[in-house]
Amino acid sequence: MRVTNQLITRNSQTRLQSNLQSIDRLNEDISSGIRLRKMSDDPTSAGEVVRIGSSMRAITQFRRNVDLGLSRAGAEEVVLNQLTNGLGRAIELGVAQSSGTVNAQTRLMVKTEVDQLITYAVGLGNTKLGDDYLFAGTRAGEQPFRVPPTPADGFSALTVGVTPVNPSGATSLEINDGVFMTPSHNGTEVFLSTDTLEALRALSTALGNNDVPAIQAATDRVTAADSQLQNVLGAQGARINEMENARTNLDGIEFNLKAFRADLRDTEVDKAMAELVGKQTLYQAAMSATSRILGLSLANYL
Numbered sequence: 001m002r003v004t005n006q007l008i009t010r011n012s013q014t015r016l017q018s019n020l021q022s023i024d025r026l027n028e029d030i031s032s033g034i035r036l037r038k039m040s041d042d043p044t045s046a047g048e049v050v051r052i053g054s055s056m057r058a059i060t061q062f063r064r065n066v067d068l069g070l071s072r073a074g075a076e077e078v079v080l081n082q083l084t085n086g087l088g089r090a091i092e093l094g095v096a097q098s099s100g101t102v103n104a105q106t107r108l109m110v111k112t113e114v115d116q117l118i119t120y121a122v123g124l125g126n127t128k129l130g131d132d133y134l135f136a137g138t139r140a141g142e143q144p145f146r147v148p149p150t151p152a153d154g155f156s157a158l159t160v161g162v163t164p165v166n167p168s169g170a171t172s173l174e175i176n177d178g179v180f181m182t183p184s185h186n187g188t189e190v191f192l193s194t195d196t197l198e199a200l201r202a203l204s205t206a207l208g209n210n211d212v213p214a215i216q217a218a219t220d221r222v223t224a225a226d227s228q229l230q231n232v233l234g235a236q237g238a239r240i241n242e243m244e245n246a247r248t249n250l251d252g253i254e255f256n257l258k259a260f261r262a263d264l265r266d267t268e269v270d271k272a273m274a275e276l277v278g279k280q281t282l283y284q285a286a287m288s289a290t291s292r293i294l295g296l297s298l299a300n301y302l
Helices: 005-032 043-097 105-123 188-190 196-208 212-265 270-295
Strands: 143-151 154-156 158-160 163-165 173-176 178-179
Touching: 043 105, 043 173, 043 188, 043 196, 043 212, 105 143, 105 196, 143 173, 143 196, 154 163, 154 188, 154 196, 163 196, 173 212, 178 212, 188 212, 196 212
Parallel strands: none
Antiparallel strands: 143 154, 158 163, 173 178
16 A cells, blocks of 8 residues: 555544544543543443432432331321320329219319310321321321210211221332331221220210229220330331331442442542543654654655
8 A cells, every 4th residue: 555645644633633532531521520421431331320320319219208207107106105195194083083082073073184185185196297197097188086976986087988987008108129118007006906095985984974993994994005005106116217227228328329420420530630641741742753754755865
């Protein structure tokens, strides 16, 4: 192949242009702090960055779910503490009114306080968090309890058609990939299965009837309900701990993903600076050599 001055010039310009583009890219990497700006720069690393971005978006949603779960669980824990305080007061009243020295009039006055405790407990059962009733289960938009209760249907305010039903079910939240958590109990679990509301009603009825044995039995029933509530409170504390641990784990995973993404995407400035100095030196040397080669003429060979 015949090597002409035009071919030498074109090849020299191409190599110089390539070197100059490398220098320009390094300058841009250093100034922006990012070396991976499009998929073609490094397809393998770019694919990893895309997958990391998807994982981080999932973590953001998981964290939202955890925060929502902690909000619901914390609200329930407050209610449970208030409810156990109310039952403690009812137990004090029941024990005091079990004495033979107390008369019917006094018991009627205490009955009024117990009725207020019932209203208070039902109010706790109808606690709202935002627009939803905390203890309504899967029917969060409907008030779960009513007061006064009816003799036949009790305290439940929910119905299917005309048939009263107890609040049931719960909403689960995904707090990690494939890990679901139910952050709060429904009203049946807290107020009905523990016998809380019916035990208070039995105490009120016994006080109104001035029936000492019934007052003693109802007081024991309220005490048992309080014990059941303590179990629910302990379970709720365990749920809160689990969700707080989940949030800590999400924070750790996110931190590691961000570090990995930075390794893939971000510029190592000290390494890039050293590489830039080297390429600039090579470019200057190439410029000098090219200028001498292109400056030669036939007279240099005579």
